[in-house]
Amino acid sequence: MPDISEKPVSLRSKGEINERLIRSLIYHQGPLSRIEIGDITQMSPAALTAICGDLLQSGEVVETDEVKASGRGRRRRPLRINYENIGCISLICDPHSIDAAVVDLNGDIKWQKSYDTPLTREAYQENLIKAYKDALQENTFKPGNLLEIGVSLPEIYKRPGQPIETDPFSGIYAEIGAEKILKEIAEVPVFVDKIESLRALGEMAYGAGKGAEMMMLITWDEILRGALVDNGSLVRGATGAAIKIGHFWVGETDQYCSCGLNGCLNLHMAPERIIEQWKEGKHSVSNDPIEDITDYRRIIELAGQSDGIAAAVLAKAAELLAAEVGPLATVLVIDRIILGGELAAASDVMLQPFHAALRKYVSHNEYKRLEVLPAALGLAAAHRGVAAQAAEWHFALPHHHTMT
Numbered sequence: 077m078p079d080i081s082e083k084p085v086s087l088r089s090k091g092e093i094n095e096r097l098i099r100s101l102i103y104h105q106g107p108l109s110r111i112e113i114g115d116i117t118q119m120s121p122a123a124l125t126a127i128c129g130d131l132l133q134s135g136e137v138v139e140t141d142e143v144k145a146s147g148r149g150r151r152r153r154p155l156r157i158n159y160e161n162i163g164c165i166s167l168i169c170d171p172h173s174i175d176a177a178v179v180d181l182n183g184d185i186k187w188q189k190s191y192d193t194p195l196t197r198e199a200y201q202e203n204l205i206k207a208y209k210d211a212l213q214e215n216t217f218k219p220g221n222l223l224e225i226g227v228s229l230p231e232i233y234k235r236p237g238q239p240i241e242t243d244p245f246s247g248i249y250a251e252i253g254a255e256k257i258l259k260e261i262a263e264v265p266v267f268v269d270k271i272e273s274l275r276a277l278g279e280m281a282y283g284a285g286k287g288a289e290m291m292m293l294i295t296w297d298e299i300l301r302g303a304l305v306d307n308g309s310l311v312r313g314a315t316g317a318a319i320k321i322g323h324f325w326v327g328e329t330d331q332y333c334s335c336g337l338n339g340c341l342n343l344h345m346a347p348e349r350i351i352e353q354w355k356e357g358k359h360s361v362s363n364d365p366i367e368d369i370t371d372y373r374r375i376i377e378l379a380g381q382s383d384g385i386a387a388a389v390l391a392k393a394a395e396l397l398a399a400e401v402g403p404l405a406t407v408l409v410i411d412r413i414i415l416g417g418e419l420a421a422a423s424d425v426m427l428q429p430f431h432a433a434l435r436k437y438v439s440h441n442e443y444k445r446l447e448v449l450p451a452a453l454g455l456a457a458a459h460r461g462v463a464a465q466a467a468e469w470h471f472a473l474p475h476h477h478t479m480t
């Protein structure tokens with residue numbers, strides 16, 4: 077390994093470090109006047125003027141309208157990050173489509189288009205490239221202000237700086253090789269992460285997680301998935317698979333989960349099981365013929381239409397979930413739980429029973445502090461999460477380890 081301390085520091089790299097420092101200061105503490113930046117960094121006025129000039133020129137930074145009178149004569153407008161001028165391209169990969177967007181650092185989606193895509197390797201690769209090229213065409217950021225191409229994939233594990241690990245059951249996504257094919261054609265960095273992780277980052281930065289410090293996102297879409305965000309940074313665990321909420325062991329079942337256990341929450345909340353419980357409930361109260369339900373979402377719909385048995389089945393599932401999440405919320409000192417997917421579909425059907433049941437599993441004080449909210453941004457949260465992740469890297473203070 078080369079000894080970094082022996083490497084000569086060129087003026088250019090020193091300038092880059094200073095530019096990074098000033099940009100980060102404006103991001104974390106701004107708006108800041110040039111004089112304030114000078115006081116913090118002790119940089120010479122000449123160096124400071126040059127760097128601020130470059131940042132203004134690139135459009136990354138703008139002067140605010142506010143005029144601060146300084147004690148040293150000239151009145152200067154403080155500088156702020158020009159969030160609407162910096163952004164990313166985001167590609168969300170779903171089993172049936174690719175959703176492409178151009179998103180700025182305010183979290184505003186400037187352009188969005190969905191591409192119906194059959195889940196085969198060739199079709200998927202072809203549409204990924206097409207979606208990326210269309211988004212590149214549509215983005216209006218200056219070249220240096222397009223920070224990242226972020227790709228959301230289901231069923232992957234990702235650790236910064238490490239290759240993607242694919243869930244053994246994700247099949248096709250590993251073969252598509254989204255990161256590799258985009259890196260071959262893109263001129264800016266490409267990163268890949270799992271959908272829940274990026275959704276959670278998006279909710280914390282721009283949605284229902286705003287103001288939270290430790291936020292857990294739980295989604296239910298046939299299976300349960302989760303992500304944990306600690307003040308804007310993802311908590312990934314040793315393998316990148318943190319918050320495998322669906323594999324929380326609840327109690328023995330007669331089936332085995334994909335993970336090899338026979339009692340995971342995913343089995344207890346499996347769509348077939350929800351339907352089966354509803355049918356049993358119906359048969360126990362009446363001999364009348366019942367609707368032949370094949371999609372568990374219909375049970376959620378019925379519960380919303382005052383079908384008492386449907387409501388009871390879902391309340392039981394919500395209670396199971398609360399019994400697992402409650403202790404986790406206590407251990408990790410979570411202050412916000414965001415429910416997405418079917419958990420947020422009808423708040424009185426899942427969210428309210430879940431919140432009510434949590435009372436049994438967290439202390440009174442923690443219960444008062446713990447907020448449970450429906451996801452605010454839907455799937456587009458992942459687009460905004462790409463912007464949030466890119467901003468975290470781009471504006472990291474120079475001493476941080478950053479991934480590019």
Ligand SMILES: [Zn+2]
Pocket residue numbers: 322323324333334335336337340342
């Ligand atoms: Zn499992």
